[in-house]
Amino acid sequence: MKRTDAKVSALSAVPAMPATDGANFDWSTAQKANFPNLRPSSETISLRMPVWMLHKLKTRANQRGVPYQAHLKEILANSLSD
Numbered sequence: 001m002k003r004t005d006a007k008v009s010a011l012s013a014v015p016a017m018p019a020t021d022g023a024n025f026d027w028s029t030a031q032k033a034n035f036p037n038l039r040p041s042s043e044t045i046s047l048r049m050p051v052w053m054l055h056k057l058k059t060r061a062n063q064r065g066v067p068y069q070a071h072l073k074e075i076l077a078n079s080l081s082d
Contacts, residue, residue: 054068061071 057072058068061068064071066074
């Protein structure tokens, strides 16, 4: 994201909040969150492929600095968008 003078001045107007590790919160009243209507946006699959292909996929993903599963999803999405 490119910083402009307007963005810098807008951000400087926001009061600084101190970093916290949560030690100053009263965790005794905390409750576990429940999201009953939340559904996964993706589905788990099992995919068999040759070992050399998986190694090449992981190598290329590593070169790009992304997880190999995300890299595979990008490849598939690009292939299917045509």
